[in-house]
Amino acid sequence: MDTPERLIRSTQELLWDRGYVGTSPKAIQQHADAGQGSMYHHFTGKADLALAAIQRSAGELRAEAEAALSGNGTAPERIEAYLSRERDVLRGCRIGRLAQDPDIIASPELRRPVHETFEWLQQRISRVIDEGRQRGELPPHLDPDATAATIAAAVQGGYVLARAAGSPEPFERAIDGVRALLKVD
Amino acid sequence: MDTPERLIRSTQELLWDRGYVGTSPKAIQQHADAGQGSMYHHFTGKADLALAAIQRSAGELRAEAEAALSGNGTAPERIEAYLSRERDVLRGCRIGRLAQDPDIIASPELRRPVHETFEWLQQRISRVIDEGRQRGELPPHLDPDATAATIAAAVQGGYVLARAAGSPEPFERAIDGVRALLKVD
């Protein structure tokens, strides 16, 4: 793997675990086994490298969500596939954790990919719900946009509760509550 | 206001906006208009001061939630009072944001008040739901614990989506989806 690639991947890992404010160029270099001069040769600085890493993570997350949401099966099955997909709950969301970072939110450049990822996710879930409603697979009274927002929020908030508790349990409970929302009763 | 008090309140504000990792003793001193020596006289260091600030914020949050959840009215009305209570959505949650902070999560001392706050909140909401169910104010099929977790998670995740979007809208949508969950149908 070449040096820019190692730098980007290392930054992805560190942003995930420590956020933008908590990640230093030096830590990135050590994790990537790259020198100071090397990093500043390939990237203009911390923000530039972070942008590349965030875009990469956003693309990965989107691909994984799309795989669950576009699979075979009914709408509720595809939502369920998304809800129950493999997650390191205590590590949290690569993208969602960045929404808490003051320097990310203060920078339009760095915030954009975070924003776009969640916009895309909510619309994608909303479309699945709408399809399912029309096929009678989901309750007809469900508001697709509101329900999609609730699903995305419950996942993000589930991470928060789980990390606070030091256990994935609250995440699972919160997702169970969401499942009830989708029941045809 | 005396110096320790000013230091605690300043730390509360800075933790809310920048998190633990992003808050320096120097910034606290400047915000509190206190000297270096003064701060280290009243507190042993950054972690000590942060603990006092977190405990204070946790107490405040709990009091505000309790006011909504223990008010007069039916169970759905009290939940609604909690959901629609005044919030600076784009600022996020004083306590929830700390769950994203690696140094908070790594320290049992600092994580405890965060954990306890969310435990209390979920149990408190769960009790309200259970009461409402027994009085026929809420659907009998609702699982109190799961629903309470979903409500707490939707609020926390709503903050994440709103901050990513730079707008309170996704928060409001997510809360709307939760309201549907509580409808007697």
Place this chain on the structure above:
DNA sequence: GTCTATATCCCGATAGAC
């Protein structure tokens, strides 16, 4: 209680040699 001085290390970046 509060002040200033000092210590050690890290931050984020630039410069110029190789």
Place this chain on the structure above:
DNA sequence: GTCTATCGGGATATAGAC
């Protein structure tokens, strides 16, 4: 492309005077 040197500043304290 990568290295080492250097920069001005901040992080997180400790020491000791007042």
